[in-house]
Amino acid sequence: MKAAMDIPGGGAVVVTGAASGIGRAAAAAFHELGASVVAVDVDAAGLDDLRSRLGGRSRCVPAPADVSSGPQVAEAFARAAELGGCRVLVNAAGIGINKPMLDHEENDWDRVIGINLRGSFLCLQEAARQMTRQDMGEDGGKTSGRPDRGRIINIASVVGFRPGPIPEIAYDTSKGAVVQMTRSAALEMAPHGVRVNAVAPGPVPTNLFGTPPVQPEGPMPLGYGRVDDIVDAVLFLASERARWITGQILTVDGGWSIRSG
Ligand SMILES: NC(=O)c1ccc[n+]([C@@H]2O[C@H](COP(=O)([O-])OP(=O)(O)OC[C@H]3O[C@@H](n4cnc5c(N)ncnc54)[C@H](O)[C@@H]3O)[C@@H](O)[C@H]2O)c1
Secondary structure (H helix, E strand, O other): OOOOOOOOOOOEEEEEOOOOHHHHHHHHHHHHOOOEEEEEEOOHHHHHHHHHHHOOOOOEEEEEOOOOOHHHHHHHHHHHHHOOOEEEEEEOOOOOOOEOHHHOOHHHHHHHHHHHHHHHHHHHHHHHHHHHHOOOOOOOOEEOOEEOOEEEEEEOOHHHOOOOOOOEHHHHHHHHHHHHHHHHHHHHHHHHOEEEEEEEEOOOOEOOOEOOOOOOOOOOOOOOOOHHHHHHHHHHHHOHHHOOOOOOEEEEOOOHHHOOO
C-alpha cells in the first residue's frame, strides 16, 4: 500500500475538501506516494497551509473553488488538465446541518444538497470527461487486460444507509444519493475504463464531526476511528489492487452499522 501510487499514465489526483479533515489527509497521502495533487476547497487559506506543510517544492496545486459552482469546478479541473489530466478524483468536500426536520429551511436543504450532491456530481462529471478523453498511449492505458483510464472515489457516509442519532435530514439524503450516484456512474463509466466507488465513513474526528465523546469505545464495536482509517480505504480503491471493483460502497465505521440498536 505504501508503494508509489500506480496512477495510469501520470496525470493528477484531484481531491476536493482538501483544506481539512479527510480530504486534507487524502491529499497529503497521495502526495506522499508521489502524485501531483490538485487540492480543491472553498477555504483558500487552508489550501495554502496544506501546500506549505507539504514543502516548498511540492507537487500540490491549490485550486480554490466552490464545488457547487459549475464554472469554478471547470476552472479547478483546468489545473488538472495542465498536469496531464485527472486520473484520480476524491470527492470529499462536504457540509452538514444538524437540525430537526421541522426546522429545516429551504436554504439549509439547498446548501447541503448543493455542496454534497450537486458538487460531487459536477466534479465527478468533469473528472470523467477528462478521463474518457485521455490519450493513454500505445498500451491503451490497460492494466490486467482491461482499459484503465481513471478512478473516482466519492465520500458518502454510513448515514446514507441508516440515519444516525443526530437529526440531519438533508445530510442523510445527500449521502444516500451519493451512494446511488456512485452506482449509476460506475455502470456508465465501466466501458470507458473508469472505476467509480465510494467510501462510507462512520464518525471520525474532523471539523465536520467534532471531537468524539469521552468514552473511547463510543457506539462502535472497534471504538472510534481516525481520519487515516478512512484515507487507507480511499488509497485502496484508487489503487490497482482494486482493479476489478466498481460501483461499490466500502463502509469504514469500526462496525457501527452492524449494531442492531
Ligand atoms: N468526519 C466524519 O465523521 C465523516 C463521516 C462520514 C462522512 N464524512 C464525509 O467526509 C467528507 C469530508 O468531511 P470531513 O469530516 O473531513 O469534514 P471537514 O469539515 O474537516 O472537511 C470538509 C471540507 O470541505 C470543504 N468545503 C465545504 N464546502 C465546500 C464547497 N462548497 N466547495 C469546496 N469545498 C468545500 C470545507 O472547507 C472543508 O475543508 C464529507 O463529505 C463528509 O460528509 C465525514
